[in-house]
Amino acid sequence: MICSYKTFTRNYTQRRLIYSSTKIIPKENLSAPAYKPEIVEKNKYEEWKTKRIFEAKLNSENNTFSIVLPPPNVTGKLHLGHALSSTIQDVIVRRQRSIGQNVLWLPGTDHAGIATQSVVEKYLKTKQNTDRHAIGREKFTEEVWKWKEVHGNTISEQLRLLGCSLDWSREVFTMDEKHMDAVNTAFIKLYKKGLIYRRKTLVNWCNALKSTVSDIEVENKTINGPTELMLPGYEKVVKFGLIYNFVYKILDSDEEIVVCTTMPETMLGDTAVAVHPEDTRYIHLKGKKVVHPFRKTTIPIIFDRFVDMKFGTGVVKITPAHSKVDNEIARHHNLPLLQVINEDGLMENAGEFNGIKKYDCRVKLVDTLNSLGLLKSVSPHQMTLPICSRTGDVIEYLPKEQWFLSCSGLNKKARQAVEDKSLKIEPAKFEKNWFNWTNDNRDWCISRQLWWGHRIPAYKCSADKNIVWIAATDELSAKMEASKYLRTVPEEIMAERDTDVLDTWFSSGIYPFAALGWPNIDERDYRKFYPLSLMITGHDILGFWVHRMIMLGMELTGNLPFNKVLLHGIICDSKGAKMSKSRGNVIDPIDIIKGISIDGLKEKVVTMHKDGILNEEELKKAISYHKSNFSNSNGIPACGVDALRFTLLSNDIKSHFVSFDVYQCHANKLFCNKIWQSIKYTQISYEKLKETSEEVTVEDLTYFDKWILSRLANMVEDVNKSLDVYDFHLATKSLRTMIYNEFCDIYLEATKPGFDRDDIKTRYAHAHTLSAVLETSLRCLSPFMVYLTEELIPKIPAFETNIIHNFKDQEKDYFDFPNSKDFKIWKNLELEKKVNKLLNTIFLIREVKGFYNVPNKIKSSIFVKTTDDKLITDLNRNKIIVQNLSKSGDIKINESINAMVVNVVLDKDTEIYVEISSAVESTAIKEKLQKKINKLEDNLLKLEAKLSSNHYINTVSEISQELDKEKLISKREELKRLRRLI
The missing domain is CATH 1.10.730.10 (Isoleucyl-tRNA Synthetase; Domain 1)
Incomplete structure (x- = not known):
């Protein structure tokens, strides 16, 4: 029936x-007697693509679920961080499809301005022995597009290999014409609202990039004492962590004052020295000047409350063109700016030091000060060094005219969205980071001095000596608009487009809506799938990306681009160390999927070294890591895609770090x-x-x-x-x-x-x-x-x-996900309780046999002494199964014991007796077991004490603490098992 x-x-x-x-x-x-991933995975993705089962339906009446893949760099290759993030997303969207949602998971790649330009420049130098300046901007851009067509799809293909069910029919590239139109529209709209403006100020300048970088791309590195760093463009190490005390002579006086600095080369651009107005040591110098030893000119002594009287000598040099703090002071005191370091990192306006690299100048200048008797001392000193997160170069502060986005109003809205719960950040612990970002109201420098990227849609329009900047999509529109301000006809206006490009994070910030068709709000994808259902990304780019998407989305579309953010941890190795080239512990997911020998690993990193991807030190560390971790198995065994995906999500992805073994x-x-x-x-x-x-x-x-x-x-x-x-x-x-x-x-x-x-x-x-x-x-x-x-x-x-259950038609494009309510009728907690006791009996028999080295082929008799009637009934009804699972002989319940046995206690009602060979010395084994228990108890006490100490809690990383907690739980379980055998 x-x-x-x-x-x-x-x-x-x-x-x-x-x-x-x-x-x-x-x-x-x-298809095979055993599981072989290379057979199972073959051709399946192509079949899915052919069936178009991952494509979202515009005419579907089902509820929609939409997310976008955080667009990886077009230069990128799949790494474990990508694999983790994309697997999380794929699990979510596959389940949503299987419960009947109309799912859009939108793929795309980012043009990655800095990274791509660097790769292509290196390619031109290696293959054609030329550079972008030699071939010009237009030709260079053509070369980038050529490179993109040949190499730009690598990561997309690898995402397919990983099984990611993306809607490839809607794939986006951030330099596509539609996306470029969206970027231009966003810039012009924000400009017209007064949120984008242009001004000359000190910017973060990276000499290695020859470009500005935003504040959040600057990492402040603490230097606790003399530290040598290898920097781009230098053949020798540069020493930091020193403080230099030198003398300024007072004009027309035998007096002198001592100033201190960690960057002596910038003294060539000093335009004042400052003291606190209440510092009694220097009050008599009010109105005086000091003589600059190299410029042979004088600079004033100014009085300002910002000076810390207790630090050093209480005298501070003021270099407005190369210090943001000094720049503010200079504005209050009307001091001139003297730029002495140019955009190439060379000295200028520096007399005898002109044309020298700034850190080479430092050495020469300090020697000269010493020879002039002006250097008082050089001593160790803690300092903070601004480092470019992209190149590792030390940031220089230079006066430069740039484009900025005003953030205070946008931040207020972004902060409010989380406060009123309209935007949910998960895990909630990252809300604190969100408020840190949204409380920082520094304006965002959005222009970059690159050739690859979205060229800023703004024109410098001039008539006679009058100049006005206009945001426009083309020259004619710019002239028409400029004529209103310059009060002349468009034909008499000169218009020159800005050569800078926009920060890549700007185009990424509009990605959730631009990728769906904005600014065309009638675009069907935009109307159906925006706002997104969820945003999934690593917590490390909460400020870089999520913050910008929320600000720009609310301002340009009037909506939050999504109402929920899921932030996952950063991938680490099995020991809890963050994966990085500098540690040598980076593992290629393709090597995990397909397997690679230890020789293959070495050959791979040697090639990366030859290609300039790894330096000498990174190469050594990589080879050492491979030897210490993969030598025993002669490399990385082939695991296949499914095992990789399952392993990545076997860890708590909401932790700060996610370990991978x-x-x-x-x-x-x-x-x-x-x-x-x-x-x-x-x-x-x-x-x-x-x-x-x-x-x-x-x-x-x-x-x-x-x-x-x-x-x-x-x-x-x-x-x-x-x-x-x-x-x-x-x-x-x-x-x-x-x-x-x-x-x-x-x-x-x-x-x-x-x-x-x-x-x-x-x-x-x-x-x-x-x-x-x-x-x-x-x-x-x-x-x-x-x-x-x-x-x-x-x-x-x-x-x-x-x-038991009949599933729906298996001929559908995907399998329906089981619903909990359909299986509730099978829940039987009383039965589970009874079976658990029966299984515990079996497991205890197994443990005893294993501990006393009783082979499974010897069918030892088992004697059970119990007053538990339910257990008696279950043992009698399932005797054959118990014998089969415990690899034992006859099961005798409450019978007299007529064999040599060892006994163990199951619980207060039950004891188990296992027959052992007469050759087994049970007393010696139990003594050995007791020693093992004692040692384990001792180790547990030490581990518990370590984990509860304040020093440990405050200094050890979160991932290491998690691993130690797992170790503690494991050891407790082991002790519990061993105690049962006594």
């Missing part, structure tokens, strides 16, 4: 008998094989079924059938709850526990006696359970292991109707 699932549910709840079909649906056999990944490949073998076992088991006219009902399900269904119901609930709140590590843990430990290790073994007997109903009950549990489990697993589940779900043996 065939019935619908609703009928089945209603009847079951009314305790009626439910009947199932015994007609088996033919299924294809497995190659060997855990390989263990998950073995987990894939375990699943493969379970399908194989199920197929073989179905072959043992004989045709029957008997009716198979729910009442025919066995004790272990009902237990595994209860565990299945728990797993489905846990996975759904975990995925709803992005706790992927809890979902993967629940899946692995259910499939590996409970289904494969226990339930499959428990079905073997049933399939070997002639009880037809038991065989069919097992068969229905196997099919339903595998089908449900693999559907829950499918967002994580995309290739394996695609391969196996259609091959799970099945009946026309299953007494």
Whole structure:
């Protein structure tokens, strides 16, 4: 009899008998005897693309779910950070599709102005022995486009390899014509609102880039004492962490004052010295001047309350052209700016030091001061060094006219969005960082002195000596607008377009809406999928990107671009160290997927060194890391895509750091094989079924059938709850526990006696359970292991109707995700409690046999002394299964013991006695066990003391603390197991 699932549910709840079909649906056999990722993954992605199953539907009436892939650099290659972020997104969107949502996951790549220009410049130098200045801007731009066409799709192809279900029909590149139009529109709109302005001020200048960088691209590095750094453009190290005290002579006096500085070369641009107005040491110098020893001119002594009387000598040199603090002071005192370092990092307006590199000048200048008797001392000193996060060069502050975005008003709105809960940041601990960003009202310098990028849509318009800057898309529009201000006809106006480009983060900031068609608000994608449902990215670019998207999205579209942000951690190695070239611990995900020998790893990093990607020190560290971590396995074993994805999400992605262990990944490949073998076992088991006219009902399900269904119901609930709140590590843990430990290790073994007997109903009950549990489990697993589940779900043996659950049509483009409420009827906590005690009995027998080296081939007798009537009943009903799972002989309950045994306590009601060989010296083994317990207890006490100390809590990184906590839990569990054996 065939019935619908609703009928089945209603009847079951009314305790009626439910009947199932015994007609088996033919299924294809497995393609190999064991799991081989290279076979399973082959051609599947191309099939998905051909079916266009990842494309969002404009005419769908289903609820929409939309996200964008944070666009990786067009120069990029897949690294573990990309793999983590894209796997998180893919799991989310695959599940959303499988519960009926109309999903858009939009792919794209970023033109990456600085990174791409650097790569192409290096390419031109290596291949053509030329540079951009030699070939000119137009030709250089052509070369970049050529390079992009040849090399720019690498990371997109690698994302396909990773199984990412992106809608490639909508792929975006941030230099596409539509995106360029959106960038120009955004700039002009913001300019007309008065939010973008141009002014001359001190900017962060990177000599290595020959460009300005924004404040948030500057890392303030603390130098605690004399420190040597290798900087771009220098062949020798440059020493920092020193303070130089030198003399300024008072004009027309024998007096002198001592000033101190960490950057002596900037004294060539000093235009004043300053003291505190209440400093009694210097009050008599009011109105006096000092003589500049190199310019042979005088500079004033000024009085300003910003000076710290207690620091150094209480006298401060003022260099307005090269210090932001000094620049502010100069404005208050009307001091001139004298620029002595140019955009190439060379000295200018510096007399005898002209044309020298600034740090070479430092050495020469200090020697000269010393020879003139003006150098008083050089001593160690703590300082903060501004470093360009992109090049590692020391930032110079230079006066330069640039474009800025006013941020105070935009920040207020962005801050308010989180305060009133219209924007949710998850995990909430990062809200503090959000408020730090939005409370920083420094304006954003958005112009860059590059050739590759979005050229600023602004024109310098002049008539006679009058000049006005106009934001416009073309020269004619600029002249028309300028004529209103210059009071002349457009034909008499000269218009010159700005040669600078916009900061890449500006175009990235409008990406969520520009990628969907803005400024054309009638664009169907924009109307249907904007605002986005969610933004997923690393917490390290909360300020760089998320902050900018919120500011620009609210201002330009009137909406938050998304209402929720999920921030994930930064990828680290298995020891908790952040992956970086400088540490040598970077692991290529492609090497994890396909495998690579230790020689292959070495050859790879040597090539990277030759190509200039790694320096000599980074090469040595990489080779050393590979030797210490991968020599024993002769490299990295091939793990496949699914094991990589599953491993990445087996850690708490909301932690500050996410550790990755190659060997855990390989263990998950073995987990894939375990699943493969379970399908194989199920197929073989179905072959043992004989045709029957008997009716198979729910009442025919066995004790272990009902237990595994209860565990299945728990797993489905846990996975759904975990995925709803992005706790992927809890979902993967629940899946692995259910499939590996409970289904494969226990339930499959428990079905073997049933399939070997002639009880037809038991065989069919097992068969229905196997099919339903595998089908449900693999559907829950499918967002994580995309290739394996695609391969196996259609091959799970099945009946026309299953007494447990009937899934919807398998011919759909993707598998429906199991709903928790559909499986609640199988929950049986009382049964689980009973089975747990039975299993604990089995596990204890196994432990004893293992500890006393009793081989499984020796079927030792087991004696159980218990007053627990439920356990007695369960042992008697499942004796064959207990024997099978514990690899033991006869199970004797409350009988006299007539053999040499060791006994262990299960609980207050039950003791277990395991027969051992007469050759085993149980006393010696127990003494050895006690020593092991004592040692473990001692180690635990030390570890607990370490983890609770204030020094440890305040100084050790979060990821290391998490790893230590896991170690503590593991050791406690081990101690608990060992104590049971005494």
